[in-house]
Amino acid sequence: MSGERKIGDVILRCDNISLSFGGVRALTNISVDVREHEVLAIIGPNGAGKSSMLNVINGVYHPQEGTVTYRGQTRRAMKPHETARQGIARTFQNIALFKGMSVLDNIMTGRYTKMKRNFLWQALYWGANLREEIEHREVCERVIDFLQIENIRKTPVGRLPYGLQKRVELGRALAAEPDLLLLDEPMAGMNVEEKEDMCRFILDVNDEFGTTIVLIEHDMGVVMDISDRVAVLDYGKKIADGPPEEVRANQDVIDAYLGVAH
Amino acid sequence: MARGLPDLTVYDTFPKLLLHHALVRGGQPAWREKDFGIWQTWNWGEVADEVRAFALGLKVLGFQRGDRLAIVGDNRPHLYWAMLAAQSLGGVPVPMYQDAVANEMRYVLSHAEVRFAVVEDQEQVDKLLEIKGDCLTLEHVIYSDPRGLRNYTQPFLTSYAKVQELGRTEHADKPAFFEESAALGKGSDLSVILYTSGTTGQSKGVMLTYSNVIMSARGGIVFEGLTEQEEVLAYLPMAWVGDHIYSFGESLVAGFCVACPESSNTVMHDLCELGPTFFFAPPRIFENLLTQVMIRMEDASRIKRAMFHYFMGVAKRSGAAILDGKPVGLVDRLLYALGRIFVYGPLLNVLGFSRIRLAHTAGEAIGPDIFRFYRSLGMNIKQIYGSTEASVFITIQPDGNIKDDTVGLPAPDVELKMAESGEVLFRSPGSFLAYFKNDEGTKATKTEDGWVHTGDAGFLDEDGQLKIIDRAKDVGKLNTGGMFAPKYIENKLKFFPFIKEAVAYGDKQDFVACFLNIDIEAVGNWAERRGLAYSGYTDLAGKDEVYQLLSDCVDKVNKDLANDPHLSDSQVKRFLVLHKELDADDGELTRTRKVRRAFIAEKYDQLVQALYSGQQHCSIEAQVTFEDGRKGTIKADLRIQDAETYQPLKKVG
Incomplete structure (x- = not known):
């Protein structure tokens, strides 16, 4: 299906990002690239720092160390509305719509x-x-x-x-x-049919508009099906990054999910 | 010839009519579609251009005279135009049910030997790809919505826009071709093949000529006085003859505007926005609308609710009479006028019926309460009776003399006769040509001299209005000589909310007797309000109070039947209330919830015997299948009740 879509150059580069809240280190020295037109999934157990990572990308959190380079512009911190103007849009893990307003x-x-x-x-x-x-x-x-x-x-x-x-x-x-769409658990809490619809829409967005997508998701079936690349976080560190088949076979990833004494 | 209609002897095909309208009313709206939240409109001139472009594009792809073009999708102007395009090349459109699964489509595509298919979107393309290997004649698939199809590389897939582009180039080369090709068609040519939905076995392809569809549409237009000013909403399946006549045939004959909804989910909302002047719907749609109104009224404030109920009372008393032009007292007239301002007007507006002049309903019997509700609001809703084989119209209820239980007078130029068996036969300009590739079926349905068997039994009442009572094969005879039509009696019983199912017996018997099934919700609710304790279905069904309740219902039906000279013998003499609900899992109902009379008679033979033997009690042991597939037995001792019957009224005058 996605044979025609060409994955291009890196449009977003996160270099050695570290983020802590007081004494809690949410992210430690993480580097991730996002290439144009790709679907990148960020996965990891609860508390691994996935949402923090998205929040760093779109400027809600300001990392203590490291830089974010988007389309050649390097920054440490930016306000969310500035990133929005640059073409980065996102959705939230808990729906953040205006409930009283129409669709x-x-x-x-x-x-x-x-x-x-x-x-x-x-x-x-x-x-x-x-x-x-x-x-x-x-x-x-x-x-x-x-x-x-x-x-x-x-x-x-x-x-x-x-x-x-x-x-x-x-x-x-x-x-x-947007050029870059950040989706924070777009399928959490959905039934199978709703998930299938959502997958279809995400792929269609990627296909029709060429939008680059970074998504966080827990459903491994979905992740393996729709993403071009998967990055795995565990305890604030990146433990794997690569095509779905490769990540699936990675011993560190298996350990992180099945639980191994740290 | 009716005023304002084109001369149908000259403009005897749809492509000719299209060109005629483009000439005389080129600037007037012909089609609308809600897209991107706005009603987009095409006038007759633009439609002719679109059709021409698509037709010539088809020609470039190799479409020949006589080829079949399948059409699959929701109601979209582009799909209706594809029909016209095929017709203007001398081809035959075959509209198909858009919700059919791939397997069902395979039969029609192969049977009709379709070479070209025009489909709406990716969903339909996927279905066709699945079965393309089995449909050897299918060469081209054309899709109208390109979404999601970007990476489909099959060489036989073409977009609608691309076909039109080919056609526009071709038109520049041969500017006269389209008109010449359209002029070649004749009224007696085949215009469309409509496949019946196939509820009674394998579906049959009904072949209709241009003159069938055009003359039948004309009949409807003349009978109802429709004009070029009408607005209608096309939302029923394109494969259904109802849609083909109401949204396609009548529009092209009269030159009025047809609108397509945004999606199948938005029909009710689009209806409200559009406010059609003429509306056609099967009874269940009117039923759903009424239910919605009732539910919303339950949630309304007390003042509103009180106003609604008061004025609906007024409407019930005098609304229908005012609509029929019958004498009504001054006070009621004034109250009704007030009601129109406060209740009926706003209510019709919410439903999308504020501009409505006329509504038709057909397909099955409509409950008299629902029918009267709309009529009392001042909406001229009428029942019609028709079939695919008749290009819809056989009878239409006449203004001013509407009866709940008849389907009206024969439509213009339609002749009716009743066979010995009671079956209704008709002969009309709309009578179909033949079934496609099914001579046996044609012979069984259409006689040499053009009479068509409907398969329905009925009779004409004293005003010459047709009353349909049952499927002909179910109609029997009582030993007294009277006609016995089980479905008619069962329907009358089932119109009461307390009765869920009824099974009537009487063929070759002395009188009619029946089994009843209570509606557990309605009767349960009724029992609760009376403080009547019961432990379950069987217990409730056997209560004396419930017997009394149902006895009242039967009594009303009997009074009604006594008034009917043909059916006064069919009054229910004895009945019993079944101890279990009739269920499809036990084989007592079909999956579409129709009672399987013969099977039930066999299974409960003991009870049938008891009904006709004069016993007052009968004990029965019945096997039931639980939802998880286990079987069990229910034992009960059923009471058999005698019902009062009435002397038939002598006809006055």
Whole structure:
């Protein structure tokens, strides 16, 4: 299926990242590359530092050591909205949508960084504001069409089942038209059918838009099926990195999952 | 010729009609589709361009006159246009059920010897790829939505846009070809093959000519006074004759606009936005809408609820009479007008029926309560009776004289006759040509002189309206000589919420007797409200109070039947309430929940004997299959109740 899609050069490089909270070392000296158009899965047991890693990439956490290089720009720390402007979007492990707002409005918030006018201007209905709104709405409608959620467009998010909320969250991230998409456990808590749908959408995003995807996932079946490369963390350290088959056979990984005295 | 319709002797095929509309009303909307959250519209001129491009593209790919083009997908304008494109090349479209699994599609594709298939999306492409090896005639698959198909490299796959591109180039070369090709068609040519859904055995390909579809559509249009101003929603399967006539045939004859919903999940919402003027739906859709209304009213505030119930009472009293133009008192008229402002108007608006002039329902019997509900709101809903073999219309209920239990008067140019056995036969301009590659089937259904067997038994009432009572093969005779139509009686009984199933006996017997099954939820609820204690299904079913409750239902049915001169002998004399629910696992029902009368009669022979022997009690031991497959027996002593019967009313005048 993905034969045509070409994996390109490294677009994001994390060098020797170390992050600690007080005395707790969440990440120790981790280096990871992300290549253009690939699907990279980060796996590891609970508390291994997977979410911390995503938070470092999109600028929520600021590592004490190490650098992040994105498209040639090196940084130690950046604010999340700055990374968003650079084309990095993400979803959260616990859904972080506006429950009282409709699906459409939630997805529209994904366009926020692309809006040129401030909210005072936007309070006016006519003229350039209207044109801008229509432009953004068009992008959102494409996302809605893509994710096949037309029937819930106007439904408040709080009334939707969990699996659909996850899909809406993916929609909001897609509305930002990202180059790099970070997905934090996109399939947690889903049933088999919902998982299959989500896998399909992730692969389609990667395929249709060429979006680079970094995802954290616990379901090994899913990880092995959809990712091009897998990085394994354990106790804040990277213990393996490579194609799924290779990682599956790696003794350190097996030990980490089955439990070996440290 | 009805006013405003094109001259159908000149424009006798759909491609000709399309070109005619493009000429006389080129700028008027012809098709709409909701896409990306907005209703996109194509006018007649644009549709003609799209069809031409696709047709010429098909020609470039090698489509020949007489070739079959399969169409698989949800209702999409592009798929309807593909039908027109095939027809304008002298080909025959074969619309197929989009939810059929690959295996079911294999039969139709092979049987119809389809060379070209136009499908909606990846889902359908995948199905065709699965069976392509078995369908030897299939050469090209054309998809309309390219999503997810980027990496499919099969050489026989082409996108709809690509075909149209080929066609546009071809058109530049041969600008006259399309019109010339369309002009070659004649009214007597085959226009479409519709496969029946096959609930009664292997599905049959019903061949309809242009004049079948066009004249039948014309009949519907003239009977109901439809104009080019109508808006309809196309949401029923394209393979179904109902959709083919209502969304395709009638639109092309009258020149009105058809809209396609955004997806099958958004139909109700799109319906509300669009506000069609004419709506066709099977009874279950009207039933679902009514249930939704009732549930939402339960959640409404007390004032709203009180208003709703009060004004629905008013509507029940006078709404239908006002709609039929019958005399109604001034007070009721004023109250009804008030109700229209406060309740009926807003309610119809929520349902998407605020612009509706007319609605049709067909397919099965609609419950009289549901039917009356919509009519009392001022919505002109009518039952029609039809079949694929008739290009839909056989009868339509006439304005001003609607009866719950008849399906109306013959549609224009339709002749009806009743066979000796009670079976309804019809002859009409819409009568199908033949079954495709099935002469035996054709001979069995269509006589030499054009009469078509419907397989349904019925009769004409005193006003000449047709009443359908049952499948002809189930109709029997009582020893008194009266007709016995089990399904008709069972349906009447089942319209009561307390009765889940009914099985009527009477063929070659002196009177009608029946088994009843209680609806455990409805009767259970009823019992709870009365503080009636019961331990389970069997116990509840045997209670005297429950017998009394069902006896009242039977009584009402008997009164009703007594009024009917043909069926007054069919009043239920004796009945019993079964101690267990009839179940498909025990073979008593089919998987589609139809009672298997003969099987039940055999299994409960003891009970049937008891019904006809005058016993007051009968003990029975029945085997049941539990959900996990284990078998057990239930023993019960059933009471047999006599029901009161009534003298038939003498016909007045």
